[in-house]
Amino acid sequence: MIFEREVKIGKRLQQLQSLVTEPYDHIWDCCCDHGLLGAALLRQHPESHIHFVDVVPALIDALNERLSQHFADRTHRWQTLCMDAGALPLNDYPGKHLVIIAGVGGDLMMDMVARLQDANPEKELDFLLCPVHHQYALRTLLISRGFKLKEEVLVEENRRFYEIMLVTTHQNTHQPYADISPVGSRLWLTVDQVQPDNRKRYLTQTLAHYERIQRGKPDDVQPILHAYQQVNLS
Numbered sequence: 210m211i212f213e214r215e216v217k218i219g220k221r222l223q224q225l226q227s228l229v230t231e232p233y234d235h236i237w238d239c240c241c242d243h244g245l246l247g248a249a250l251l252r253q254h255p256e257s258h259i260h261f262v263d264v265v266p267a268l269i270d271a272l273n274e275r276l277s278q279h280f281a282d283r284t285h286r287w288q289t290l291c292m293d294a295g296a297l298p299l300n301d302y303p304g305k306h307l308v309i310i311a312g313v314g315g316d317l318m319m320d321m322v323a324r325l326q327d328a329n330p331e332k333e334l335d336f337l338l339c340p341v342h343h344q345y346a347l348r349t350l351l352i353s354r355g356f357k358l359k360e361e362v363l364v365e366e367n368r369r370f371y372e373i374m375l376v377t378t379h380q381n382t383h384q385p386y387a388d389i390s391p392v393g394s395r396l397w398l399t400v401d402q403v404q405p406d407n408r409k410r411y412l413t414q415t416l417a418h419y420e421r422i423q424r425g426k427p428d429d430v431q432p433i434l435h436a437y438q439q440v441n442l443s
């Protein structure tokens with residue numbers, strides 16, 4: 210059974226889970242699919258209300274059934290929602306929110322983040338993001354919208370690299386958060402004990418990707434390529 214304790218989530222979801230360290234009243238596992246991350250967070254943070262959100266009705270129906278079996282007790286607070294994650298009803302819930310969006314394209318993620326921020330301009334929102342592709346464009350959008358960086362890490366799973374960013378909509382005046390870099394900053398300092406050369410391989414892959422594009426459309430990617438060429442792995 211998918212939610213039994215012994216089921217181990219993959220490295221990418223584990224890393225996302227490990228970045229949830231602050232107390233949140235509400236955690237939104239958006240684009241949750243089978244709800245593995247949200248279920249892990251439900252166990253780890255019984256004080257938080259976990260909202261499982263996906264746009265596919267059959268997924269949400271099945272998830273609702275499994276959650277009802279495994280988390281029927283009153284100590285765990287959760288709900289499932291079949292809806293577009295870009296339209297979350299955040300205003301219906303007072304308190305501190307974390308919105309997790311992982312495993313979807315960076316372009317879709319940009320659209321969701323922008324709509325959620327536009328609909329809740331006064332609300333301080335944390336976003337935990339793990340896009341598939343379009344990392345540079347997503348980072349550029351976050352910068353243009355005034356987001357700040359709380360943490361970022363690189364993770365490799367099944368020979369694919371993922372950037373994970375924990376960002377926030379409002380600056381902290383007492384202990385200011387760092388600016389977001391369009392190519393990543395702390396990301397390149399993350400030391401992976403198992404594969405210490407992973408940062409170098411990710412950078413090599415990323416440079417090769419933009420060099421390939423540059424052969425077709427040089428003007429579009431020259432600034433991006435240049436920015437990645439400045440990354441210092443020391």
Ligand SMILES: C[S@@+](CC[C@H](N)C(=O)[O-])C[C@H]1O[C@@H](n2cnc3c(N)ncnc32)[C@H](O)[C@@H]1O
Pocket residue numbers: 239240241242243262263264265268292293294295310311312313
């Ligand atoms: C590959 S799964 C990601 C699962 C999990 N978050 C992860 O990172 O492993 C992508 C999910 O996003 C959902 N999805 C796509 N567009 C969505 C939207 N606009 N709102 C909510 N869910 C969406 C899909 O139905 C699918 O279940």
